[in-house]
Amino acid sequence: MKGRDIDMARMLLGLTLSLCLAVGLWLPQVAAASVDPVFSVTTSTNSLLQNQTVKVDIQGDSLNDLFAYELNLYYDGSIxxxxxxxxFTDLNGFALPIKIVREGGTHVQLVYTKTGSLTGLSGSVKLGTLTFRAVGTGTVDLTLKQVKISTSSLKEEKLLTPNAKATILVDSRERPTLGSYPAPTVSTPAEPNVVSVKPEQLQTSGTEKIAISLPTGAQQILLPSNTAELLGDKxxxxxxxxxxxxxxxxxxxQLINLVNELERSDSKITxxxxxxxxPTVGEGVLSQATNQLGASVKLGSLIYNIKLYVTTKAGQTLSVTSFEQPVQIQFKLDSAVNPKLSSVYYISDNGGLERVGGTYFSGDLSSDISHFSKYTVLEVSKSFADVPQSHWAADVIQELASKLIISGTSEQNFEPESKVTRAQxxxxxxxxxKLKMTNSTTSFQDVxxxxxxxxxxxxxxxxGIVNGREIDKFEPNALVSREEMTAILMRSYSLLHGKTDPAAAPSFSDEAAIGQWVLADVKAAAALGLIQGRSEGQFEPQGFATRAEAAQVLYRLLSK
Structure with missing residues (x-):
């Protein structure tokens, strides 16, 4: 969401809360007084070391029809x-990005409203969860000073001052436990899971890339703010x-450009x-995958949560939601899975799975990605009752189905001998x-x-890989002939690999029946091994392609 959109959303929510107050003043007052909700702030620990993190939960109890809220949690930004x-919340509805406010004391502002619901939240509900990193030392209070709430009737807005508080002690070294003696004062080592990359490590000459190997257990890499400048074209x-x-x-x-130019030199990239x-996370992913994909699924790697962000000197954290240039991710594949049936998957915040792709080479599976989040490798094995292992296209159908390129006509059947339409x-x-599908508009009257x-x-x-049968007619439901299929196939090959050089091709006994408009494509496809004749050296150009044949030629195309 862009800054202007976020500001507009905050303004609209503010107007909603103001409207609640105005309507409440205009309508007759109800005699019975409502009971105010109770708020509390809890932390995952009450003491931690510098550079460690703590989770903070904000809980609401005795809630009654809470439709929208604004939470203001104050803290010491130097610590x-x-x-x-x-x-900050997974509640159904609309939540604005976490906002850091300096005016009136440093605090985070959390804004949420329900959508499309007739009633608000009631009872006890976790309203927000935050993660803080300790950047300084000392005792710090996390205080929920102000809360604005509104009900679904738009008749009431309240400004509450709960002053709910949690206290955390941040130290620069381990504190002695009861019965032990204080350790001697020593210089504080860096966190074992954090690696700091120095500018000189990014300035190696004569290479196309700068390689950084992480020690076992390292989970965070701290990079200079001018990393892009130091890398150059590497x-x-x-x-x-x-x-x-x-x-x-x-x-x-792209990342550092999110920061004001005057603040960039003091920022840090992580x-x-x-x-x-x-184990429960992996089990949850497998359960979701089995239900969503309708297949037998195995994990082919660990699940990784990957984040890239820049932190300003003032403590603001910014990240890129979509890369302008792709990042390559490469997994070491588990030896127990079949690489032909394995793909890289993106795991969304709600647990949904999206296949990204995957190219296998020498034990590794790699793919380009356009954003960071959770990723893993899944082996997807899909079988069909009407495609026995003895079928000539069984392996091809299973592999393409595992990559979600083809699907069955039902959950159990593929119908390999059924004919294929031009639309299909x-x-x-x-x-x-993976053509970009930006619109659904064509010049064809029948589409x-x-x-x-x-x-x-x-x-x-x-x-440019397909044309209509006439200028204004595509005939989507007409069966695709074998010569039409070959023409589309060779245009797709040219799109992937460029034009082909003429090569010796096997001749077909029914070559005279092949349309002149497609004869060169048929010869080129046969020379490349993309197509074969059906029987006795015949191509059968006017014969209709089956689903198994379509799967086979597509597999050969993608394997080139």
Whole structure:
């Protein structure tokens, strides 16, 4: 969300709260007084060392129809620094990004409102969770001084001053436990899971990339604010134990540009690579994957939560939501999974899974990603009752289904011998090529923007891999012939690899039946091994392609 949009959202929510107050003053007052809710602030620990983190929960009890709220939690910014890149609540509704406010004392402001609901929150509810990092030492109070609340009836707004408080002690060294003796004063070592990269480490000449290998257990890399400048046109390679990241300098340029130019030199860049070893997390991902993908699923790597952010001297934390240049992520694949059935998956905040891709080489699975979040590798094994292992296209169908490029006609069946329509084959190619589907509008009278295949047809026409049968007719429900399939196949090959050089191709006994408009494509496809004849050296150009044949030619195309 852009800054202007966030400011507008805050203004609208403020107007909503003000409207609640105005309506409440205008309507007749109810005699019975409502009971005010009770708020509390709790922390995951009451003492920690410098550079360690603490979680802070804000709880609301005795709530009655709480529809919108604004929480203002005050703290000492010289000792604690909040992580503003995370969401503070998973409640259904609309929550603004965490905001740091300096006026009137340093505090974080959390704003939330329900949406599309007739009633507000009642009873006991966790209203917010924050993560703070200790950047200084001393005793610090986290005080919830002000809370604004509104009910769903828009008749009442209240400004409360609960002054709920939690106290934390931040020390520069371990404190002695009861019965032990104080340790002698020594210089404080860096946290074992934090690695600081010095500017001179990013200035190696004569290489295309700067490689940084992390020691076992390291989860955070601190980088200079001018990392992009130091890298120049090189990439930064971060090698963890079972994960490798390759970041172009442009990503760091995009990140530091979020900071005011005068504040950049005093800012710090942090790259966090946090493996999640909790068994319940892995079990949850597998359960979600099985339900969402309808297949047998295995974890092929650890689950990693990856974050990249810049922290200003004032304590503001900023991050990029989408990279302008892709970052390559590379997993060390578990030897127990089949690499042909494995892909890199993005895990969203609500647990949903999105396949990113994956190229396998020498024990590693890599893919380009456009943002950081949680990622893992999943082996997806999908079988169909009507495709036995003895079927000539069984392995191809299983592999393409595992990569979500093709799907069955139902949960159990694939119907390999069923014929393929022009819309179906076009959609198959567009998805396999990952064409950008920006709109659903075409010039064809028989393709409506509401049709399920409209975005794919529009993208394929724009990419130049498919044409209509007439100027204004696509005939989406017509069966695709083998010569039409080959023409689309070779245009897609050219899109991926450029034009092909003429090569010796096997001849077909029915070559005279092949349309002149597609004869060169048929010869080129046969020479490349993308297509084969059906029987007795015949191509059968007017024969209709089956679902198994479509899967086979697509597999060959993607394997080139």
């Amino acid at each position: 604690l620094q909040p992580d503003t890149t995370q969401k 990439k930064l390679e971060i090698q963890a134990e079972k994960l490798k990241l390759e970041l172009p300098a442009e990503v760091f340029t 790259l966090a690579i946090e493996p999640d070893n909790e 084959f076009t959609a198959l190619m567009a998805r396999a090529l 409506q923007s509401s049709d399920w295949f409209a975005p794919e047809v529009a993208a394929a026409v724009q990419a």
